[in-house]
Amino acid sequence: MNVSVLGGGHGCYAAVIDMLEKGHNVTWWRRDTVAAARLRELGALKVKDFRGERRVPIAAQPGAIRLVDDLAEAVQGAALIVIPLPSTTHEALAAQLAPFLADHQVVFLPPGTFGSYVFAKAMHEAGNAHEVAFAETGTLPYLARKHGEDNVVVSAYATRLPSGVFPARFATWAVQVLQEAYPSVEPIEDALSGALMNAGPVIHPPLIMMNAGPLEHFDAWDIHNEGTQPSIRRVTSVLDAERMAVREALGYGAPHFPLADHYASEGDEWMYGRGAHGKLTDSGDWREDIDLKTHRYMLEDTRLGLSFLVSAGRWAGVPTPVAEGLLNLASAVSERDLYGEGRTLERLGLASLSREAMTALLERGFNQ
Numbered sequence: 001m002n003v004s005v006l007g008g009g010h011g012c013y014a015a016v017i018d019m020l021e022k023g024h025n026v027t028w029w030r031r032d033t034v035a036a037a038r039l040r041e042l043g044a045l046k047v048k049d050f051r052g053e054r055r056v057p058i059a060a061q062p063g064a065i066r067l068v069d070d071l072a073e074a075v076q077g078a079a080l081i082v083i084p085l086p087s088t089t090h091e092a093l094a095a096q097l098a099p100f101l102a103d104h105q106v107v108f109l110p111p112g113t114f115g116s117y118v119f120a121k122a123m124h125e126a127g128n129a130h131e132v133a134f135a136e137t138g139t140l141p142y143l144a145r146k147h148g149e150d151n152v153v154v155s156a157y158a159t160r161l162p163s164g165v166f167p168a169r170f171a172t173w174a175v176q177v178l179q180e181a182y183p184s185v186e187p188i189e190d191a192l193s194g195a196l197m198n199a200g201p202v203i204h205p206p207l208i209m210m211n212a213g214p215l216e217h218f219d220a221w222d223i224h225n226e227g228t229q230p231s232i233r234r235v236t237s238v239l240d241a242e243r244m245a246v247r248e249a250l251g252y253g254a255p256h257f258p259l260a261d262h263y264a265s266e267g268d269e270w271m272y273g274r275g276a277h278g279k280l281t282d283s284g285d286w287r288e289d290i291d292l293k294t295h296r297y298m299l300e301d302t303r304l305g306l307s308f309l310v311s312a313g314r315w316a317g318v319p320t321p322v323a324e325g326l327l328n329l330a331s332a333v334s335e336r337d338l339y340g341e342g343r344t345l346e347r348l349g350l351a352s353l354s355r356e357a358m359t360a361l362l363e364r365g366f367n368q
Contacts, residue, residue, distance in 0.1 A: 011084030112136025138197030164194025167365030201305030307342025
């Protein structure tokens with residue numbers, strides 16, 4: 001299958017390697033043409049995971065990653081377009097990508113923060129009426145960290161990826177494409193259900209806000225290791241309960257993939273399988289300098305993800321006091337109005353929709 005990967009982040013490196021090693025034809029596009037030229041010069045990526053260390057070639061030939069500078073060329077002929085980028089990139093990239101999408105392509109956002117709607121809306125506004133499916137899931141398929149310009153370490157691979165499709169009427173053929181690349185994809189109701197599976201806004205806001213002192217004091221701090229203490233876990237559990245209550249109020253069924261399963265040694269398997277939290281902390285790759293004004297945990301998971309959860313709760317009539325409290329604290333710390341800047345149903349123009357109108361939009365898309 002022809003797969004395109006867009007972006008140059010941690011997950012993008014892992015995705016191009018994973019897709020190639022699964023036997024797919026991989027085209028990779030990076031906005032940073034200088035970095036792309038340097039990678040072509042180096043001729044390979046180095047990867048380390050549970051299988052060991054190896055090099056994966058970058059070249060314009062079969063069996064290698066094809067790295068291109070032109071976005072239209074990158075997605076032409078692709079059955080699947082994977083965009084494992086932070087949701088802060090979505091608006092600009094959606095407008096850039098919209099004219100180039102063609103019938104029966106699947107755009108996969110892992111995770112999405114309802115980015116599936118953002119990309120579909122951009123395509124609609126660009127006048128592109130092709131039948132394209134946009135899908136999103138609850139987490140990045142890889143616990144991955146880049147080490148330099150050509151090196152990536154993958155600590156774990158997702159074993160379960162609950163994924164929703166926009167519009168849902170395309171789900172039958174879209175899920176087949178997704179599962180050819182990611183067998184761990186599990187279809188769920190629709191893209192809003194997929195957005196409300198996003199784990200980042202549940203994991204990261206409590207960890208950065210309740211570790212704010214150490215993060216500002218120490219040169220580097222691992223919020224997932226010494227930063228994950230019982231008091232913080234209790235807050236995370238209540239925040240996750242708010243997420244699940246919103247899902248239930250909107251009629252979405254179990255499993256809701258409670259975050260508690262990520263830490264548990266028994267019970268239902270979470271998205272990264274058993275022992276993933278231990279692999280994450282053992283790697284040491286998440287001991288980092290987190291600037292509370294600029295880091296993606298603030299600008300993506302809190303500003304966009306947590307605001308989306310709060311807005312969905314307001315629309316569904318479900319109180320989310322912990323989510324709102326964390327969002328208000330984060331606004332004070334970052335000195336900006338995170339809800340006002342957020343990816344809310346209000347800013348998306350959807351807050352005034354009735355339940356029936358929202359259901360129709362999620363099922364049929366813009367061509368109703």
